Amino acid sequence: MEAFLFSVIDTLQTSQLNHFVMDNAVVFPVLEMAHFLGLSMLFGALLIVDLRLIGVAKKIPINHVESFLRFALIGFAINAITGVLFVIGDPGRYLVNIAFGLKMLVIGLAGVNTLYFVKRVKPQLDNAHKVQTAGAEAAIVAWLSIVLWLSVIVLGRFIPYVETP
Template sequence: METLFWLEDSIVGMTVSSTQWGYPIVLSLHAIGMGTLVGVALMLTIRVLGFAPAIPVTSMAPYWRVALGGFFLNLLSGSALFCGNASELFFNWAFRIKIVLVLVGLALTWWLVQICVKRSDQISPAHRILAALAMVTWLSAIIFGRLIGYWS
Protein backbone atom coordinates (compact mmCIF):
# COMPACT_ATOMS: atom_id res chain seq x y z
CA MET A 1 0.00 0.00 0.00
CA GLU A 2 2.88 2.32 0.73
CA THR A 3 4.06 2.14 -2.89
CA LEU A 4 0.55 2.78 -4.17
CA PHE A 5 0.20 5.88 -2.00
CA TRP A 6 3.66 7.02 -3.14
CA LEU A 7 2.51 6.74 -6.78
CA GLU A 8 -0.60 8.78 -6.01
CA ASP A 9 1.51 11.45 -4.28
CA SER A 10 4.03 11.64 -7.15
CA ILE A 11 4.03 14.57 -9.56
CA VAL A 12 2.33 12.44 -12.21
CA GLY A 13 -0.29 11.12 -9.79
CA MET A 14 -1.07 14.56 -8.42
CA THR A 15 -1.23 16.10 -11.90
CA VAL A 16 -3.72 13.47 -13.05
CA SER A 17 -5.88 13.48 -9.94
CA SER A 18 -5.71 17.05 -8.71
CA THR A 19 -5.49 19.42 -11.66
CA GLN A 20 -8.28 20.63 -13.88
CA TRP A 21 -6.73 19.47 -17.15
CA GLY A 22 -4.48 16.59 -16.11
CA TYR A 23 -7.04 13.79 -16.16
CA PRO A 24 -8.90 14.86 -19.34
CA ILE A 25 -5.67 15.28 -21.32
CA VAL A 26 -4.18 11.97 -20.21
CA LEU A 27 -7.49 10.15 -20.74
CA SER A 28 -7.75 11.65 -24.25
CA LEU A 29 -4.22 10.46 -25.05
CA HIS A 30 -5.21 7.02 -23.76
CA ALA A 31 -8.24 6.97 -26.05
CA ILE A 32 -6.11 7.98 -29.05
CA GLY A 33 -3.58 5.25 -28.28
CA MET A 34 -6.35 2.69 -27.82
CA GLY A 35 -8.03 3.69 -31.05
CA THR A 36 -4.74 3.37 -32.91
CA LEU A 37 -3.68 0.04 -31.41
CA VAL A 38 -7.05 -1.67 -31.40
CA GLY A 39 -8.03 -0.12 -34.74
CA VAL A 40 -5.01 -1.60 -36.50
CA ALA A 41 -5.42 -4.92 -34.69
CA LEU A 42 -9.09 -5.16 -35.69
CA MET A 43 -8.29 -4.10 -39.25
CA LEU A 44 -5.84 -6.99 -39.50
CA THR A 45 -8.14 -9.52 -37.84
CA ILE A 46 -11.11 -8.55 -39.99
CA ARG A 47 -8.96 -8.90 -43.13
CA VAL A 48 -7.74 -12.35 -42.04
CA LEU A 49 -11.34 -13.38 -41.33
CA GLY A 50 -12.13 -12.75 -45.00
CA PHE A 51 -13.23 -9.13 -45.43
CA ALA A 52 -11.75 -7.29 -48.45
CA PRO A 53 -10.05 -10.31 -50.05
CA ALA A 54 -8.68 -8.13 -52.87
CA ILE A 55 -6.27 -6.52 -50.38
CA PRO A 56 -3.18 -8.70 -49.84
CA VAL A 57 -2.68 -9.56 -46.19
CA THR A 58 1.05 -8.88 -46.55
CA SER A 59 0.32 -5.24 -47.44
CA MET A 60 -0.78 -4.67 -43.85
CA ALA A 61 2.68 -5.27 -42.35
CA PRO A 62 3.66 -1.57 -42.08
CA TYR A 63 0.61 -0.84 -39.94
CA TRP A 64 2.03 -2.99 -37.13
CA ARG A 65 4.51 -0.19 -36.36
CA VAL A 66 1.61 2.25 -36.12
CA ALA A 67 -0.13 -0.15 -33.73
CA LEU A 68 3.00 -0.35 -31.58
CA GLY A 69 3.08 3.45 -31.46
CA GLY A 70 -0.48 3.34 -30.13
CA PHE A 71 0.55 0.71 -27.58
CA PHE A 72 3.41 2.83 -26.25
CA LEU A 73 1.14 5.88 -26.05
CA ASN A 74 -1.32 3.73 -24.08
CA LEU A 75 1.45 2.38 -21.88
CA LEU A 76 2.54 5.89 -20.92
CA SER A 77 -0.93 7.38 -20.55
CA GLY A 78 -2.26 4.27 -18.78
CA SER A 79 0.62 4.40 -16.32
CA ALA A 80 -0.16 8.05 -15.62
CA LEU A 81 -3.86 7.23 -15.12
CA PHE A 82 -2.87 4.42 -12.76
CA CYS A 83 -0.67 6.79 -10.73
CA GLY A 84 -3.65 9.09 -10.27
CA ASN A 85 -5.68 6.41 -8.48
CA ALA A 86 -3.27 3.56 -7.73
CA SER A 87 -4.63 2.55 -4.33
CA GLU A 88 -8.07 1.79 -5.79
CA LEU A 89 -7.13 0.53 -9.26
CA PHE A 90 -4.65 -2.03 -7.94
CA PHE A 91 -7.48 -3.91 -6.22
CA ASN A 92 -10.06 -3.46 -9.01
CA TRP A 93 -10.79 -6.79 -10.73
CA ALA A 94 -11.93 -5.16 -13.96
CA PHE A 95 -8.58 -3.35 -14.15
CA ARG A 96 -6.63 -6.56 -13.55
CA ILE A 97 -8.62 -8.46 -16.16
CA LYS A 98 -8.19 -5.61 -18.65
CA ILE A 99 -4.41 -5.62 -18.22
CA VAL A 100 -4.25 -9.39 -18.79
CA LEU A 101 -6.50 -9.09 -21.86
CA VAL A 102 -4.36 -6.29 -23.32
CA LEU A 103 -1.21 -8.40 -22.92
CA VAL A 104 -2.93 -11.45 -24.44
CA GLY A 105 -4.37 -9.34 -27.28
CA LEU A 106 -0.95 -7.87 -27.99
CA ALA A 107 0.64 -11.33 -28.06
CA LEU A 108 -2.09 -12.80 -30.29
CA THR A 109 -1.91 -9.88 -32.71
CA TRP A 110 1.88 -10.06 -32.82
CA TRP A 111 1.63 -13.78 -33.54
CA LEU A 112 -0.89 -13.08 -36.28
CA VAL A 113 1.42 -10.47 -37.80
CA GLN A 114 4.33 -12.91 -37.75
CA ILE A 115 2.38 -15.76 -39.30
CA CYS A 116 0.01 -14.07 -41.73
CA VAL A 117 1.55 -10.78 -42.70
CA LYS A 118 5.28 -11.30 -42.87
CA ARG A 119 5.36 -14.77 -44.43
CA SER A 120 2.68 -15.08 -47.09
CA ASP A 121 -0.81 -14.19 -48.23
CA GLN A 122 -2.04 -17.72 -47.59
CA ILE A 123 -4.66 -17.74 -44.84
CA SER A 124 -5.38 -21.07 -43.17
CA PRO A 125 -8.27 -21.97 -40.87
CA ALA A 126 -5.83 -21.78 -37.96
CA HIS A 127 -5.05 -18.17 -38.91
CA ARG A 128 -8.77 -17.40 -38.92
CA ILE A 129 -9.17 -18.91 -35.45
CA LEU A 130 -6.21 -16.87 -34.23
CA ALA A 131 -7.73 -13.71 -35.74
CA ALA A 132 -11.10 -14.40 -34.11
CA LEU A 133 -9.42 -14.96 -30.73
CA ALA A 134 -7.46 -11.73 -31.08
CA MET A 135 -10.61 -9.82 -32.01
CA VAL A 136 -12.58 -11.17 -29.04
CA THR A 137 -9.65 -10.43 -26.73
CA TRP A 138 -9.36 -6.79 -27.85
CA LEU A 139 -13.10 -6.18 -27.62
CA SER A 140 -13.15 -7.79 -24.17
CA ALA A 141 -10.26 -5.57 -23.04
CA ILE A 142 -12.25 -2.49 -24.08
CA ILE A 143 -15.33 -3.74 -22.24
CA PHE A 144 -13.38 -4.46 -19.05
CA GLY A 145 -11.69 -1.07 -19.37
CA ARG A 146 -15.13 0.54 -19.31
CA LEU A 147 -16.14 -1.61 -16.31
CA ILE A 148 -13.27 -0.25 -14.20
CA GLY A 149 -15.41 2.68 -13.09
CA TYR A 150 -18.25 0.42 -12.02
CA TRP A 151 -16.42 -2.43 -10.26
CA SER A 152 -14.69 -1.85 -6.96
Protein backbone atom coordinates in the same frame (compact mmCIF):
# COMPACT_ATOMS: atom_id res chain seq x y z
CA MET B 1 0.70 -9.28 0.04
CA GLU B 2 -2.08 -6.86 0.92
CA ALA B 3 0.31 -4.78 3.02
CA PHE B 4 2.69 -4.57 0.06
CA LEU B 5 -0.13 -3.44 -2.25
CA PHE B 6 -1.21 -0.69 0.13
CA SER B 7 2.41 0.35 0.54
CA VAL B 8 2.70 0.72 -3.25
CA ILE B 9 -0.56 2.68 -3.35
CA ASP B 10 0.65 4.99 -0.57
CA THR B 11 4.01 5.51 -2.29
CA LEU B 12 2.33 6.37 -5.59
CA GLN B 13 -0.20 8.69 -3.95
CA THR B 14 2.58 10.75 -2.41
CA SER B 15 4.68 10.98 -5.57
CA GLN B 16 5.24 14.18 -7.54
CA LEU B 17 3.83 12.54 -10.67
CA ASN B 18 0.61 11.69 -8.81
CA HIS B 19 0.22 15.33 -7.80
CA PHE B 20 0.95 16.47 -11.35
CA VAL B 21 -1.75 14.18 -12.76
CA MET B 22 -4.40 14.74 -10.10
CA ASP B 23 -3.86 18.37 -9.05
CA ASN B 24 -3.81 19.87 -12.53
CA ALA B 25 -7.30 20.39 -13.98
CA VAL B 26 -6.10 19.77 -17.54
CA VAL B 27 -3.84 16.72 -17.24
CA PHE B 28 -6.38 13.96 -16.48
CA PRO B 29 -8.82 15.01 -19.26
CA VAL B 30 -5.93 15.23 -21.74
CA LEU B 31 -4.80 11.75 -20.68
CA GLU B 32 -8.36 10.48 -21.20
CA MET B 33 -8.46 11.94 -24.72
CA ALA B 34 -5.01 10.54 -25.57
CA HIS B 35 -6.01 7.12 -24.19
CA PHE B 36 -9.12 7.12 -26.39
CA LEU B 37 -7.06 8.19 -29.42
CA GLY B 38 -4.52 5.43 -28.72
CA LEU B 39 -7.29 2.87 -28.32
CA SER B 40 -8.88 3.98 -31.59
CA MET B 41 -5.56 3.66 -33.42
CA LEU B 42 -4.78 0.30 -31.82
CA PHE B 43 -8.13 -1.37 -32.25
CA GLY B 44 -8.93 0.24 -35.61
CA ALA B 45 -5.64 -0.87 -37.15
CA LEU B 46 -5.86 -4.36 -35.67
CA LEU B 47 -9.43 -4.72 -36.84
CA ILE B 48 -8.39 -4.01 -40.43
CA VAL B 49 -5.56 -6.54 -40.28
CA ASP B 50 -7.59 -9.16 -38.39
CA LEU B 51 -10.59 -8.92 -40.70
CA ARG B 52 -8.30 -9.36 -43.72
CA LEU B 53 -6.69 -12.42 -42.09
CA ILE B 54 -10.16 -13.83 -41.49
CA GLY B 55 -10.95 -13.47 -45.17
CA VAL B 56 -12.73 -10.13 -45.58
CA ALA B 57 -11.70 -8.19 -48.72
CA LYS B 58 -9.79 -11.14 -50.19
CA LYS B 59 -8.74 -9.18 -53.26
CA ILE B 60 -6.54 -6.90 -51.16
CA PRO B 61 -3.10 -8.51 -50.71
CA ILE B 62 -2.36 -9.23 -47.07
CA ASN B 63 0.96 -7.39 -47.21
CA HIS B 64 -0.97 -4.18 -48.03
CA VAL B 65 -2.93 -4.26 -44.77
CA GLU B 66 0.15 -5.16 -42.70
CA SER B 67 1.22 -1.52 -42.95
CA PHE B 68 -1.57 -0.78 -40.45
CA LEU B 69 0.36 -2.67 -37.76
CA ARG B 70 2.60 0.35 -37.15
CA PHE B 71 -0.50 2.37 -36.24
CA ALA B 72 -1.48 -0.38 -33.81
CA LEU B 73 1.97 -0.15 -32.20
CA ILE B 74 1.74 3.63 -31.92
CA GLY B 75 -1.73 3.31 -30.39
CA PHE B 76 -0.50 0.70 -27.93
CA ALA B 77 2.41 2.94 -26.91
CA ILE B 78 0.06 5.87 -26.32
CA ASN B 79 -2.21 3.66 -24.22
CA ALA B 80 0.67 2.17 -22.23
CA ILE B 81 1.99 5.63 -21.33
CA THR B 82 -1.40 7.11 -20.49
CA GLY B 83 -2.45 3.95 -18.65
CA VAL B 84 0.63 4.07 -16.41
CA LEU B 85 -0.12 7.74 -15.70
CA PHE B 86 -3.73 6.85 -14.78
CA VAL B 87 -2.48 4.25 -12.30
CA ILE B 88 0.08 6.64 -10.80
CA GLY B 89 -2.55 9.37 -10.63
CA ASP B 90 -5.20 7.26 -8.90
CA PRO B 91 -3.58 4.05 -7.62
CA GLY B 92 -6.28 3.52 -4.99
CA ARG B 93 -8.86 3.16 -7.73
CA TYR B 94 -6.92 1.01 -10.15
CA LEU B 95 -4.66 -1.31 -8.20
CA VAL B 96 -7.49 -2.79 -6.10
CA ASN B 97 -10.06 -2.89 -8.92
CA ILE B 98 -10.97 -6.37 -10.23
CA ALA B 99 -11.95 -4.98 -13.66
CA PHE B 100 -8.53 -3.33 -13.94
CA GLY B 101 -6.79 -6.57 -12.91
CA LEU B 102 -8.76 -8.55 -15.47
CA LYS B 103 -8.03 -5.93 -18.11
CA MET B 104 -4.28 -6.28 -17.45
CA LEU B 105 -4.60 -10.08 -17.65
CA VAL B 106 -6.41 -9.87 -21.00
CA ILE B 107 -3.81 -7.41 -22.33
CA GLY B 108 -1.17 -9.98 -21.37
CA LEU B 109 -3.08 -12.69 -23.25
CA ALA B 110 -3.38 -10.37 -26.26
CA GLY B 111 0.38 -9.89 -26.06
CA VAL B 112 0.92 -13.67 -26.12
CA ASN B 113 -1.44 -13.88 -29.11
CA THR B 114 0.54 -11.12 -30.85
CA LEU B 115 3.82 -12.87 -30.12
CA TYR B 116 2.40 -16.07 -31.62
CA PHE B 117 1.32 -14.09 -34.69
CA VAL B 118 4.79 -12.55 -35.09
CA LYS B 119 6.68 -15.81 -34.57
CA ARG B 120 4.41 -18.34 -36.32
CA VAL B 121 1.84 -16.74 -38.61
CA LYS B 122 3.57 -13.67 -40.06
CA PRO B 123 6.60 -15.62 -41.38
CA GLN B 124 4.21 -17.89 -43.28
CA LEU B 125 2.50 -14.83 -44.77
CA ASP B 126 5.85 -13.24 -45.66
CA ASN B 127 6.90 -16.40 -47.52
CA ALA B 128 3.76 -16.37 -49.65
CA HIS B 129 3.81 -12.85 -51.12
CA LYS B 130 0.65 -13.14 -53.20
CA VAL B 131 -1.44 -15.06 -50.69
CA GLN B 132 -5.16 -14.42 -51.02
CA THR B 133 -6.19 -16.50 -48.00
CA ALA B 134 -4.19 -16.57 -44.82
CA GLY B 135 -5.27 -20.00 -43.63
CA ALA B 136 -7.00 -21.40 -40.57
CA GLU B 137 -4.17 -20.68 -38.13
CA ALA B 138 -4.10 -16.99 -39.09
CA ALA B 139 -7.89 -16.80 -38.85
CA ILE B 140 -7.88 -18.26 -35.34
CA VAL B 141 -5.22 -15.78 -34.23
CA ALA B 142 -7.21 -12.94 -35.81
CA TRP B 143 -10.51 -13.94 -34.16
CA LEU B 144 -8.72 -14.29 -30.84
CA SER B 145 -7.20 -10.83 -31.30
CA ILE B 146 -10.62 -9.30 -31.93
CA VAL B 147 -12.18 -11.02 -28.91
CA LEU B 148 -9.29 -10.14 -26.60
CA TRP B 149 -9.15 -6.46 -27.58
CA LEU B 150 -12.93 -6.08 -27.37
CA SER B 151 -12.67 -7.60 -23.89
CA VAL B 152 -10.00 -5.03 -22.99
CA ILE B 153 -12.34 -2.25 -24.10
CA VAL B 154 -15.29 -3.62 -22.10
CA LEU B 155 -13.19 -4.22 -18.98
CA GLY B 156 -11.76 -0.72 -19.28
CA ARG B 157 -15.28 0.69 -19.32
CA PHE B 158 -16.13 -1.35 -16.19
CA ILE B 159 -13.31 0.17 -14.12
CA PRO B 160 -15.21 3.29 -12.97
CA TYR B 161 -18.28 1.26 -12.06
CA VAL B 162 -16.74 -1.62 -10.14
CA GLU B 163 -16.74 -1.10 -6.39
CA THR B 164 -13.36 -1.46 -4.76
CA PRO B 165 -13.03 -3.08 -1.34
